Amino acid sequence: MRIRHYETSSKGEIIMSHPMTPIVTAFERPPDGGKGLARDMRVRWALEEVGQPYEVRLVSFGAMKEPAHRALHPFGQIPTYEEGDLVLFESGAIVFHIAEGHAGLLPDDANARARAITWMFAALNTIEAPILDLQTTKFLEGDKTWFAQRLPMVEDRIRNRLRELSGRLGGADWLDGAFSAGDLMMVAVLLRLKASGMLDEYRNLSAYVARGEARAAYKRAFDAQFAVFTASQRPAEKN
Ligand code: GTB
Numbered sequence: 001m002r003i004r005h006y007e008t009s010s011k012g013e014i015i016m017s018h019p020m021t022p023i024v025t026a027f028e029r030p031p032d033g034g035k036g037l038a039r040d041m042r043v044r045w046a047l048e049e050v051g052q053p054y055e056v057r058l059v060s061f062g063a064m065k066e067p068a069h070r071a072l073h074p075f076g077q078i079p080t081y082e083e084g085d086l087v088l089f090e091s092g093a094i095v096f097h098i099a100e101g102h103a104g105l106l107p108d109d110a111n112a113r114a115r116a117i118t119w120m121f122a123a124l125n126t127i128e129a130p131i132l133d134l135q136t137t138k139f140l141e142g143d144k145t146w147f148a149q150r151l152p153m154v155e156d157r158i159r160n161r162l163r164e165l166s167g168r169l170g171g172a173d174w175l176d177g178a179f180s181a182g183d184l185m186m187v188a189v190l191l192r193l194k195a196s197g198m199l200d201e202y203r204n205l206s207a208y209v210a211r212g213e214a215r216a217a218y219k220r221a222f223d224a225q226f227a228v229f230t231a232s233q234r235p236a237e238k239n
Contacts, residue, residue, distance in 0.1 A: 021055055022047065023082040024094075025072070026228060028058040034229030035195075036222045039091040040079040042188040044224060046095045048217035049184065050102035058228060092124045092185065099181040106181055119175050119182025127165065128189045130157045134196070158198060166202040173211060187212030 024047070026040035040056075047054045063069055065076040072080040073089040080087065081094040088094050096117070099105035106113045137154050141147050165186075169175060174183045190209050193199045199206045212218055 020084055021053060023055045023057055025057050025059050025069070025078045025080045026225065027078060028060045028063075028228075029232040030225065030229045032229075034226040036225050037192055038078065038225070039188075041221060041225055042091050042185060043079050043081060043094050043098070044221035045184055045188065045218050046098040046105060046181065048220045049215075050098060050104045052098065052102060056224070056228070092120060095181055095185060096120060105184065107178065112177060115176050116180035116182040119180070120185045123182065123185035123189045127161055127186065128192075130154065130161060131189065131192050134158060135192070155198070158193070159201070162193075162198065162202050162205060166205050169204050169208055171204065173208075179215075183208075183212065187218075 024040055024043050026044075027038055030038055032038055044054070044056075059069055059078060064073075064078065069080075070076050072082070072087050075089070077089070079091055079094065080089050081097070082088075088097060095105075106116050134154050137147070137151055141150065144150075174180065175186060176182065187209050190199060190205065191213075194209070199209060213222075
């Protein structure tokens, strides 16, 4: 879907508002305590890696389900990405679009580029899927009679994937040569496991994630989303 951004000048003329500065949506009140686990973080990180300035529009849980936001995101979620008259949703597609349009996140060599894109898909399909399953089990199924049987099975499926990923990474810094959008996505996905302690069972994977977190672009993105969380904790100002 394509939309246009307009502003009105002091004389009432319609003007384009910074048409090429992308706008990303994020939670107005981040539910993760500012840990950078929501999916706007990976988009912010990609934009920081390529040096593309961006704006953020914060949305409440209610506003996400309103028609205005659903026009941008059919499933009523964040993040969305507006760039001129282009509107995207799905963090994977957004990061891919950013990586394609700027130098720095995908190699020039066609085969290396295809492999980096493969790692993006692997992060989103093969690694993130069982991690999401764990979150669903922990947060939504705790009261079920079968919860205690299901939890270790879900955890084992994650461990299998982590073991395989750990085996492939070996002693390398990144998954396939230089840091790429594939690593950005993989680190962003693995970060969701940090609190569980499971990452620490694979020393090369926890070091890999730490390398991602140590990148200057990651830190800038993290600080920006953390500032949103901090602001959301302040009591509302009275008039
Ligand atoms: N496949 C989509 C994508 O990759 O962009 C998934 C988008 C998505 O799940 N968005 C979530 C959302 O908008 C936020 S990131 N949820 C609100 C809703 O569906 O109504 C998922 C997320 C939420 C909270 C935490 N947390 O609290 O730690 C972490 C991650």
